[in-house]
Amino acid sequence: MLHAEEVSVTAGRARLVEGLSVALRPGRMLAILGPNGAGKSTLLSLLSGERRPTLGRVRLDGRDLHALPPGRLARRRALVTQHPAAGFAFSVDEAMTLATEIVPAGAAERRRLIDESLRAAGAEGLRDRLLPQLSGGERQRVAFARALAQLAAGRRTVEVGGAPYLLLDEPTASLDPAHQHHLLGAARSWVERVGGGCAVVLHDLSLAARYCDDGLLLAGGREAWSGAMADLPVPVLERVFGTRFARLPLPDAGGWVFAATGQGVGG
Amino acid sequence: MTVTTGLLRPLRRLVLLAAVAGGLLPGAAAAEAMRLITIGAPVTELAFALGAGDSVVGRDTVSRYPAEAAARPDAGYMRALSAEGMISLSPTHVVAVEGAGPQTAFDQLRAMGVTVTMIPEAADRAGLSGKIAAVARALGREAEGARLAAAVEARLSDLAAVVGTARAERKGAPPLRVLCLVGGGPGGMLAAGRGTVPDTLIAMAGAGNALAGERDYVPLSAEGALAAEPDLLLVSRSLIDRSGGVDGLLGLPQLALTPVARTRRVVVVDGAILVGLGPRTGDAVAALVSEQGVK
Amino acid sequence: MSLSLSVGVAPGPGRRALMPALALLAVAAAVATLVALSTGSVALPLDRTLSHLAQAVGLPGTPLPARDAAVLTTLRLPRVLLAAAVGVTLAVAGASLQAIFRNPLADPGLVGVSSGAACAGSATMILGVSGLGLAATGLSLATLLPAMAFLGALVATLLILGLARSDGRCSATGMLLAGIAVNALGATGIGLCSYLGDDQALRQMTFWMMGGFGAAAWGQIGPALVLMAGATAALMANARRLDLYALGERDAFLLGLDPHRFATRTVLLVALGVGAAVAVSGLIGFVGLVVPHMVRLWLGPVHRRLLPAVALAGATLLILADTAARSIAAPAEVPVGLLLGAVGAPVFLWLLRSRAGRAIL
Numbered sequence: 003m004l005h006a007e008e009v010s011v012t013a014g015r016a017r018l019v020e021g022l023s024v025a026l027r028p029g030r031m032l033a034i035l036g037p038n039g040a041g042k043s044t045l046l047s048l049l050s051g052e053r054r055p056t057l058g059r060v061r062l063d064g065r066d067l068h069a070l071p072p073g074r075l076a077r078r079r080a081l082v083t084q085h086p087a088a089g090f091a092f093s094v095d096e097a098m099t100l101a102t103e104i105v106p107a108g109a110a111e112r113r114r115l116i117d118e119s120l121r122a123a124g125a126e127g128l129r130d131r132l133l134p135q136l137s138g139g140e141r142q143r144v145a146f147a148r149a150l151a152q153l154a155a156g157r158r159t160v161e162v163g164g165a166p167y168l169l170l171d172e173p174t175a176s177l178d179p180a181h182q183h184h185l186l187g188a189a190r191s192w193v194e195r196v197g198g199g200c201a202v203v204l205h206d207l208s209l210a211a212r213y214c215d216d217g218l219l220l221a222g223g224r225e226a227w228s229g230a231m232a233d234l235p236v237p238v239l240e241r242v243f244g245t246r247f248a249r250l251p252l253p254d255a256g257g258w259v260f261a262a263t264g265q266g267v268g269g
Numbered sequence: 270m271t272v273t274t275g276l277l278r279p280l281r282r283l284v285l286l287a288a289v290a291g292g293l294l295p296g297a298a299a300a301e302a303m304r305l306i307t308i309g310a311p312v313t314e315l316a317f318a319l320g321a322g323d324s325v326v327g328r329d330t331v332s333r334y335p336a337e338a339a340a341r342p343d344a345g346y347m348r349a350l351s352a353e354g355m356i357s358l359s360p361t362h363v364v365a366v367e368g369a370g371p372q373t374a375f376d377q378l379r380a381m382g383v384t385v386t387m388i389p390e391a392a393d394r395a396g397l398s399g400k401i402a403a404v405a406r407a408l409g410r411e412a413e414g415a416r417l418a419a420a421v422e423a424r425l426s427d428l429a430a431v432v433g434t435a436r437a438e439r440k441g442a443p444p445l446r447v448l449c450l451v452g453g454g455p456g457g458m459l460a461a462g463r464g465t466v467p468d469t470l471i472a473m474a475g476a477g478n479a480l481a482g483e484r485d486y487v488p489l490s491a492e493g494a495l496a497a498e499p500d501l502l503l504v505s506r507s508l509i510d511r512s513g514g515v516d517g518l519l520g521l522p523q524l525a526l527t528p529v530a531r532t533r534r535v536v537v538v539d540g541a542i543l544v545g546l547g548p549r550t551g552d553a554v555a556a557l558v559s560e561q562g563v564k
Numbered sequence: 565m566s567l568s569l570s571v572g573v574a575p576g577p578g579r580r581a582l583m584p585a586l587a588l589l590a591v592a593a594a595v596a597t598l599v600a601l602s603t604g605s606v607a608l609p610l611d612r613t614l615s616h617l618a619q620a621v622g623l624p625g626t627p628l629p630a631r632d633a634a635v636l637t638t639l640r641l642p643r644v645l646l647a648a649a650v651g652v653t654l655a656v657a658g659a660s661l662q663a664i665f666r667n668p669l670a671d672p673g674l675v676g677v678s679s680g681a682a683c684a685g686s687a688t689m690i691l692g693v694s695g696l697g698l699a700a701t702g703l704s705l706a707t708l709l710p711a712m713a714f715l716g717a718l719v720a721t722l723l724i725l726g727l728a729r730s731d732g733r734c735s736a737t738g739m740l741l742a743g744i745a746v747n748a749l750g751a752t753g754i755g756l757c758s759y760l761g762d763d764q765a766l767r768q769m770t771f772w773m774m775g776g777f778g779a780a781a782w783g784q785i786g787p788a789l790v791l792m793a794g795a796t797a798a799l800m801a802n803a804r805r806l807d808l809y810a811l812g813e814r815d816a817f818l819l820g821l822d823p824h825r826f827a828t829r830t831v832l833l834v835a836l837g838v839g840a841a842v843a844v845s846g847l848i849g850f851v852g853l854v855v856p857h858m859v860r861l862w863l864g865p866v867h868r869r870l871l872p873a874v875a876l877a878g879a880t881l882l883i884l885a886d887t888a889a890r891s892i893a894a895p896a897e898v899p900v901g902l903l904l905g906a907v908g909a910p911v912f913l914w915l916l917r918s919r920a921g922r923a924i925l
Binding site for chain 2 (some may be wrong): 604605606607631634635638639640704705762764767768771776778779780781784890893894895896897899
């Protein structure tokens with residue numbers, strides 16, 4: 003379990019996150035929701051070990067996350083950042099190879115991991131392209147594929163019971179609707195197939211309701227609501243986002259879609 | 270040695286070649302087989318003045334006097350010499366002024382059996398005699414060295430006598446102030462202070478260095494030149510050439526307001542004379558003495 | 565080690581296969597070495613040079629006459645070896661720094677390492693052995709100069725790492741800014757030295773800073789060769805981590821690298837190698853900049869492919885440059901640094917203007 007306990011982060015005078023507790027469980031997918039500046043990305047960087055909490059702690063299977071060396075961490079968790087960097091003119095294939103090299107493996111084995119991950123992310127056609135030449139959406143798909151390849155490689159050495167954790171920061175921001183569903187569907191099937199835990203920052207409540215088991219709604223760095231996605235209460239949403247929402251049942255598949263109406267709350 | 274006949278000469282060569290091939294030091298070879306590289310303008314001039322000019326197979330960039338020396342291969346700037354460059358001239362002896370280098374190049378030449386002699390720089394008349402003797406010794410021409418040293422010494426002591434008389438006649442009045450300029454430096458021009466060769470020349474000529482307050486060569490500012498109040502300029506020919514003649518030089522902003530721009534008393538000498546004391550030191554001193562109007 | 569790993573990285577789009585490229589570069593380096601050994605003021609024909617070298621290692625061959633043999637073994641061999649070592653060191657150091665700063669225009673000169681070495685070297689020449697209070701030790705300037713230059717590089721590096729440190733971490737941006745400051749400091753120090761120095765020291769200093777291998781002798785290049793070899797080997801073994809780092813500090817951490825420790829370690833290794841190189845050969849520019857840049861255009865940015873090729877290309881370039889420097893004005897010599905600047909600057913400008921050059925920036 004990847005567990006943040008009562009974590010707070012202050013930067014200067016600003017309190018980015020305050021007294022948050024959240025647990026990522028193997029086999030479950032958590033949606034992190036909230037308006038801009040609510041502390042969603044900060045929470046992900048705490049869970050990834052990049053950032054150290056000012057107060058509280060983050061534990062991976064009971065051990066302090068920040069006591070683990072980066073190499074060990076890389077085998078257990080992957081983070082797809084909001085704006086994947088372009089950097090040097092590496093090709094997609096070269097960047098994917100680097101991600102699989104966190105553990106020793108033969109060339110054929112790497113090849114297989116890379117192929118599978120690219121296919122799962124719907125990015126197999128991008129293999130020979132150069133990173134700086136990709137569009138925003140293509141870059142997101144490649145970053146997702148790279149995270150899958152990294153965790154697939156990491157699992158080759160992970161001790162028994164050590165589930166991998168996949169952290170996604172607005173992975174669908176630059177994707178068209180079809181690709182949004184494809185990517186989240188791939189994340190969902192990874193959770194079910196591998197038994198890992200996944201946290202995903204989303205703005206689209208309908209996507210969150212469709213793919214995630216649990217939800218965490220943030221406002222001003224604090225928890226506004228948490229629980230099963232199916233129970234997401236519209237009044238809390240409306241208070242946090244300051245706009246009215248329509249919650250409509252999906253005709254065929256079941257579940258709900260949410261639509262912000264743009265009308266103000268109150269009165 | 271003068272009895273060596275045309276028949277004997279090739280034979281000697283043969284013996285020498287055998288000796289070299291046998292690993293013997295070339296230093297043991299006869300004088301006429303000497304192949305000499307001279308580094309430093311005064312050293313080159315001394316080698317020629319001592320009659321060893323025919324043995325000179327190479328020289329440094331600055332050594333362009335006498336004209337025969339300028340015709341010899343240029344082995345490079347005296348502080349950036351190359352061991353292989355010098356070796357390619359097949360020298361048996363290298364005679365270099367103190368400060369030439371790099372040291373490694375000389376060490377490598379020594380390791381390959383070349384006799385390398387370093388000649389200490391001279392700061393006064395006695396030093397010049399010692400310098401001539403040192404070069405002569407390195408060339409195995411002690412007799413010629415003694416003759417040359419005596420001639421140079423005689424000329425300089427004659428000049429010293431003239432200067433001494435003039436000083437007595439002046440009755441305590443200050444000597445003329447001489448400013449020596451050479452090329453180089455940030456403004457294209459450096460002035461000689463204390464501890465330089467021109468300072469020695471000026472002193473030998475009984476004049477005063479206008480820049481006695483500075484050490485070594487310094488860049489000259491307009492105000493510095495004005496404060497120095499030079500009555501007379503001592504300049505290298507190359508600086509005059511680059512400045513567009515005496516008019517061009519005196520027209521430069523640094524000099525335009527100084528007394529010498531009106532008096533136009535300029536002594537021009539070969540730049541190599543200003544590099545170190547040597548056989549032509551007397552020429553420069555004599556020129557300075559006569560320009561001061563001393564008889 | 566990095567060579568065997570490179571098999572796992574497939575060549576990217578339009579990227580040449582690695583092995584033929586390395587073979588080509590190795591042949592070029594070998595040819596350059598032979599040209600260098602048989603070219604110079606003293607004429608040593610290639611066939612007789614080869615024959616001499618063959619018999620020296622126990623194969624059938626005819627030895628050269630004593631003088632020519634001495635030219636070959638005591639003058640040219642150490643020079644060619646030093647030129648090759650400095651070429652490898654500067655090129656690999658340049659490529660490494662470019663990854664650390666994620667800027668294809670980074671250069672050992674940029675982080676103040678070279679200017680620190682140059683400043684200390686200048687001060688040594690101006691003050692002399694006695695001026696440094698070391699007259700009693702009996703050291704010569706020739707021994708002291710490399711040691712002081714290396715010390716200068718080290719001090720500059722520690723200063724940079726100290727200045728760039730905030731919250732116990734060294735970021736690449738912090739190091740770049742600190743490097744610029746240290747560079748300015750070094751330039752001021754060099755300026756001060758040239759202001760204070762007498763004519764002789766000044767000229768000596770000027771020639772040293774132009775760079776060259778004229779001082780190469782077996783007895784004097786040993787320590788520098790060891791330092792350069794050690795630093796370069798460690799940098800080459802870093803190739804995979806350099807790739808991770810080049811992805812960005814954040815991605816590097818996510819993929820298991822401690823980016824701040826790695827950057828610090830790399831910059832220290834660069835200082836070690838470059839300091840040793842400057843100490844024995846003065847300031848030689850453009851190698852650390854142009855060689856990695858050209859090889860990157862050819863083989864792509866993956867460092868396991870890049871570094872071995874960069875090393876061979878750097879060695880070849882400096883061996884040839886030194887051969888030209890020895891031959892153009894024979895028996896005199898042209899400073900190698902000057903020659904490289906004269907040829908390197910226009911080539912680099914052309915590269916920047918060319919379409920291929922822009923694609924990688």
